[in-house]
Amino acid sequence: MTDRVGRTAAEIAAAVREKQVTPREVVAAHLARIERLDGRIGAFRAVRVERALAEADEVGARTDLAELPLAGVPVAVKDNLPVRGESMRIGSAATPDVPAGQDHVAVARLRAAGAVVVGLTNVPELCAFGTTEGVHGTARNPWDLTRTAGGSSGGSAAAVAAGMVPIALGNDGMGSLRIPAANCGVVTIKPGLGVVPAGIGEGDWFGMSENGPLATTVEDARLMLSVLAGTDAVRQHTPGARTVAVSLRSPIVGVTVAKPYTDAAREAAGLLMKAGHQVRRADPPYPVSLSLTSLAHWTAGTSVDAQGLDARLLTRRTRVHAAVGRRFARGVRTGTSREELRRRLEPFFAEYDVLLTPALARRSPKAGPWHERGWLRNMAANTNYSPMTPPWNLTGWPAMAVPFGTLPSGAPCAVQLVGRPGSEGELLELARQLEAAHPWRRTAPVDRPARASAA
Template sequence: MTSWAGRSAAEIAAAVREKRTTPREVVAEHLARIERLDGRVGAFRTVRAEAALAEADEVAARPDLAELPLAGVPVAVKDNLAVRGESTRVGTAATPDTPAADDHVTVARLRAAGAVVVGLTNVPELCVFGTTEGVYGTARNPWDTSRTAGGSSGGSAAAVAAGMVPIALGNDGMGSLRIPAANCGLVTVKPGHGVVPAGISDGDWFGMSENGPLATTVEDVRLMLSVLADTEVAREEEPPARTIAVSVRSPLAGTAVGKPYVTATREAAELLAGAGHRVRRADPPYPLSLGVTALRHWTAGTAVDAAGLDPRLLARRTRVHAAVGRRFVNGVRTGEARERLRRRMEPFFTEHDVLLTPALARRSPQAGPWHERGWLRNVLANTTYSPMTPPWNLTGWPAMAVPFGTLPSGAPCAVQLVGRPGSEAALLDLAEQLERLRPWQRTAGLD
């Protein structure tokens, strides 16, 4: 019997469309893998085993099966997006355990394309932090289960990296797709503002949060992004030469980037230069105030999300984060700081098509009860290891995490690609070149 766990979404969908397998067979195999491995990984808050098998049979019976881009593909959904018939807990006991009446628009688009939702994945409380743990469990990095998968889309990333699903849906407000993708050896893209419907919590963290795919191949990211955006993200057969700026400087003053991530970035730059791109060292004009700006937006977004929830049911780190942010909400809501940052960065991206940076500054923290630890300790842990992602949520421009090389521990390393608005296809083309020139192991060997 053909094994479908570990196959790409594109491979699975093609096999289902051609009737070389059935959606039920594919989904059942992935559910069995979840049952076997998730006790060690902690990716899922809830698994929809019975419902997923029934939905797989519905996909098989669809008259348009031969045209479905994600025919029979199992998908995991981050637990801050509504899935019809399931509660949306956002990692906290403070939210109601009430089944959603309708799917979030991104979930609806995945289902319309033939995907089958097998479960909802773990997140840190209110999706605040770059580690994933809380009352529903701890999401661990399948490559090194002593380490966190990252956050806040940590459960989604862990599920894909462990081969429990080929693709997963997450979102990114300060790096929440790119951080866990970089930790777990996955490809992801945070789309530019407006490319994919958002509708994440109350106000999308002032428009900074974007929904996006997590996958093991660039082809699957392109496929899933096309479904989520409801428009084809085309691949160029012969991508043009790009002007690529390479920077290993941290955007946040006082935060250093570790040697493995610096080395990965420089080696990726050499490969792209060898492929014909115009590659040069150049640092974006990050303002010294960027750290303060990021902290104000990060905490203010939590203040909005926590409003109306019973504070007695929230972890102390969440309560403090929200309390700090309440004083900034009105100022952040104007968007003036974000507009100033965009204006400051625009000349740099006029001169350069793409920015290449490390995806992280260092490996992820140890997995553990971070939700029981102090607020300042959490903030310092997050900013120390993941300072590279927030600027591009503040600007609203597209950014990717792409696996590249390995850390001394053997876990994956990664680089980040950033582009101007509308450059998602160009970023994917570059990521595809890196994938071809330096292939990566797609899933962790947990069996």
């Protein structure tokens, strides 16, 4: 395997298992690409050059190499999960610069499967926003460097889209996997509650946050999810046609969805219909109160994560976000509003197996110092471009972002697939069918000057 960079995780692992290439060679090639490109992209907060090479040698010496599903595969980890020997800064100057004593269970499972952690990726402060920038760097969309990669798993999505790693670990509390994946043209799945160990921050944002994969192919997303879940159950699905509802409207009242995203959802619906699925236009019965419910949970999660940190070291937008959340925290802890939302939406998912929507309402905001801007300006920017994702964190149901089509700027467009609890395998299968019928370019052309989008 001469081209060690640009291969999928499945291809790399197969080549390592068959002794066509060593883990050190693979990791070294990806570290070289990171060194060459990341100054422009800003995906990484820390790169583990010496440790990653040493760990690659350890993988190569393992006696069970032939059985490792991610043998020698370089992986990036979002900087809100502990990685042994590395500090966890969560995008903030207020967090301690102290090495973690042990890996998060999701990181440990990746390592056990043969993956090598090459670095920790940039996030917005306390992972609270849909754009990634702050004291540790700004993550840009590799397809259009004038635009943010999204957030809060923005660095992880950018690293995968730029080919600096084939897969990355992120997590999703209100869309934090799906938003940057949709921006950067990569695949992700937010698993349902309990499928993958969470353990994110101080209480998983009241149980809404889930760890999940970012990848360039559905096969890699499925492979990584099976490792994270510790089971092949996510690979399984019952063959046959599905009933698919297509909804083009925003769940949040007053937010409109731009034409490229509605067009993508319509075209994806047509392909699923041609594949034999029953596809109909239907909108879930979103309550008018959804915007307030989303805001309450979003801010309350940050208020919990900010406890114990020196507020003077937090940025203004984070301080305000946490202060607003403290007013909501008591009501959020009861779980009443989330349970009411589930009851309201369950009849819809009794009628339909899968919901297909646009992944975003419009392209991501311009990259810039959003952490230095006011809270209201950040709220408006986040809500207006990413209203499609929060309902499925509130319900705890699985949801995917799948690249589909392109924006006028040439950057990727995307659709979202949502299912009832336990439907991860079904969503991945539908995503595979979309990928087969409408393949996407896996890696952004970052080796040549970026094309800037129109204002």
